């Protein structure tokens with residue numbers, strides 16, 4: 274269908290067909306990338322998104338418009354290989370000099386794949402809410418699976434550990450005791466992993482608390498572990514105290530902050546910033562809140578690896594040597610237990626994780642704020 278559309282544009286370059294009007298009326302930015310990676314078509318929403326006229330867009334290559342993005346290239350390659358649209362790749366578009374813009378992108382091959390139609394939709398709050406919902410559902414399913422698996426793993430593991438201990442008492446050669454020690458240590462490691470996979474095992478014990486005190490504790494812990502990384506604080510003094518479980522919140526924020534510090538290992542002038550702000554009219558879960566607290570943890574590291582961007586909140590997903598891939602899963606669960614969520618954006622040189630927690634004055638979905 275797209276091929277026919279484009280040919281009809283080419284056939285009547287001066288006249289504006291109904292189809293062309295229709296494409297221009299779309300809120301979605303549409304580009305067609307032709308041979309040599311040059312843009313051969315842009316609709317009105319694309320002109321708006323890239324702040325260039327379609328004439329100016331037409332002479333450019335895609336690489337001049339957006340910073341090189343492995344996720345975008347892989348979406349295009351997949352679409353061409355499968356000869357079918359590749360949808361909903363979330364990308365961060367870096368458009369000349371402007372802050373990175375999170376967008377959802379669909380790539381569809383036209384004709385034999387020399388031309389590719391690209392649709393870019395800036396991700397609004399609803400889309401983010403949908404993504405959040407997906408993570409919640411996935412985590413619920415994981416928890417149920419883990420609960421039954423944990424039972425199956427922990428019982429025999431206890432048996433193995435006990436038997437190794439009994440065996441150890443019978444052994445008279447130190448060299449053999451080393452082996453039973455390995456069995457015991459590995460059994461303990463596996464048990465600790467299963468416990469972490471099971472996630473937080475208690476409901477939050479909420480009390481009125483000051484989030485800035487928690488962040489100062491997180492800063493102290495991060496600086497003790499990574500003394501070379503400066504942590505700057507930009508706190509909104511007008512932020513009210515609110516009800517939360519301070520230990521759980523500390524754990525969640527520490528997990529996010531440690532990731533930031535670990536991502537800065539090879540950065541020349543590393544810096545982490547903790548920022549707090551009041552956020553207005555925020556949808557968390559399915560509820561809209563007039564007020565929320567936004568806690569941002571920013572770093573200037575290399576960014577989240579493209580290969581795991583879609584899955585960072587899932588258990589055992591890690592882009593880091595030696596990482597167990599549980600820090601963000603746990604942080605997300607703890608924050609969700611408080612009715613909040615975690616959002617993020619990431620481009621090389623700037624990654625921002627935002628923990629959003631509801632403040633008072635909850636409103637049900639759909640009511641005006």
Ligand SMILES: Nc1ncnc2c1ncn2[C@@H]1O[C@H](COP(=O)(O)OP(=O)(O)OP(=O)(O)O)[C@@H](O)[C@H]1O
Nearest residue numbers: 532533536576577591592593596597598599600601
């Ligand atoms: N600020 C960040 N910058 C770059 N990559 C990040 C950042 N935060 C998270 N990531 C990526 O997300 C992955 C998942 O993080 P997560 O905290 O869940 O697991 P982990 O850090 O690998 O292991 P652990 O269980 O020890 O926390 C990380 O391995 C890293 O690749």
Ligand SMILES: [Mg+2]
Nearest residue numbers: 528532600601
């Ligand atoms: Mg981590």
